[in-house]
Amino acid sequence: MTSALLDTKALESVLDEFAQARNWRQFHSPKNLAMALTGEVGELVEIFQWRTEEESWQVAHAPETAEHVRQELADVALYLVRLASVLGVDLDAAIRDKLVLNAQKYPPL
C-alpha cells in the first residue's frame, strides 16, 4: 500500500459541497474552470512581475505581500483541484505518472 503524494479527496468533497450550497455547479464546466484557473494564475503572477528574482524570495515574508501571495496560491490550488475533480482525474495518480516521465526525460546528473 502506497500513501498519496498529493491527497486531494478531502478538499474535493469540501469544494463540491461549497459549489452545491451556492448552486454553482452549473458554472463549473471544465472549460470555465480552466479559465478561472488562468485568471487566478494571472493574479499570482502580478505579484512577481516587477520584482527581481532575488526580491521574489521575500514575497511570502514581507508584510505587504505575505497575505496576498497566500491567498493567490490558495485560489490556484482550489481551482486546480476543482477542475481535476469535475474531470474525474485522479490528480495523485497523474502526478506519479508525470514524475516518472519527467525522470526519464531529464535523468539526474
Place this chain on the structure above:
Amino acid sequence: MTSALLDTKALESVLDEFAQARNWRQFHSPKNLAMALTGEVGELVEIFQWRTEEESWQVAHAPETAEHVRQELADVALYLVRLASVLGVDLDAAIRDKLVLNAQKYPPL
C-alpha cells in the same frame, strides 16, 4: 487534531530532491516558478479553447485527449506545489483560510 485538506509534504520532498539531483534549484526562484506555472496553465487551456462547455466534460475520457489532460493537470500541480514550497507557504493552511474568506464573501443560499 485536524487532518489536512491538501497535504503537500510528501510531494514537496520529492520535488526538492528532483530539483537537487538535476542542479535545478538555481532556476527555481519564485519568480521563475510563477512563470513556469503560467506556461503550464497555458498548455492546459489550449485543450479547452475550441471545445464547447459541453464537449469540455469529455476531455479526460476521450482517448485523444485523456492522457494529455492528465499530464497538463499534473504539470500545473507540480509547479504550484513547488512554488508554495520554495516560498515557505503552507498551502493547506492557506487553503483553509481562503475557504473561510470565500464562505464569508459568498454565503450559501
Place this chain on the structure above:
Amino acid sequence: MTSALLDTKALESVLDEFAQARNWRQFHSPKNLAMALTGEVGELVEIFQWRTEEESWQVAHAPETAEHVRQELADVALYLVRLASVLGVDLDAAIRDKLVLNAQKYPPL
C-alpha cells in the same frame, strides 16, 4: 511599397516616452513585460470565465462590462507592443511571416 498590417511605431514611441518619464525603463525587461502581459490577459479572461460562449458576444456592449473589457484589451495591447518594442521585434513583419506559415499549415477549404 506595402503598407503595414499592424503599424505599431507611433504607439511604441508613446510607450517609450511614457516609461522614460516615470523612470520605468529599469523595470521593463522582456522577462518582466512577458509576466505583465500574462497578468493582463488573466484579467481579461476573468471577464469571460463564468459566461457562456453566447453571453460572451455581449460583453463589449453590456453596460456593466463594456468599459472593463475595453480597458483590459487595451492593457494587453500596450504590454504586447511594449514587449515587442524592447525586444526589437518588428511586430508587423512577424505577423506577416506567421500568416504565411498559418496559411500553409491550414490551407483554405
Place this chain on the structure above:
Amino acid sequence: MTSALLDTKALESVLDEFAQARNWRQFHSPKNLAMALTGEVGELVEIFQWRTEEESWQVAHAPETAEHVRQELADVALYLVRLASVLGVDLDAAIRDKLVLNAQKYPPL
C-alpha cells in the same frame, strides 16, 4: 485629423477572411478567443521562464530563440486583434483612453 496609434483595420480584414475561408467563424466566440490568447501568451512566457532578466534581452537576437519569439509575439497579436474585432471594440480608441487613465494614475516624475 489624428492618425491612429495602433491601426488594426487591415489586419482585422485579413483575419476575418482567413477565418471565413476555413469555416472557423463558428469557433471564434469571444470566450474561445480569450482562451486562445491565453494559450499563446503561455507559449511566449515559456521562452522567458528559466532565463534571467538580463538573458531575456537576448531572446530576439539569439539564433536558437529569435524565430520562436517572433512567432509567439505574432500569435498573441493575431488573437488579440481578432478578439477585439469580433467584440466590435476599436482597439485604437481603447488604447488612447487607457493611456489617458494611466497618465492620471501614474503622473510623470
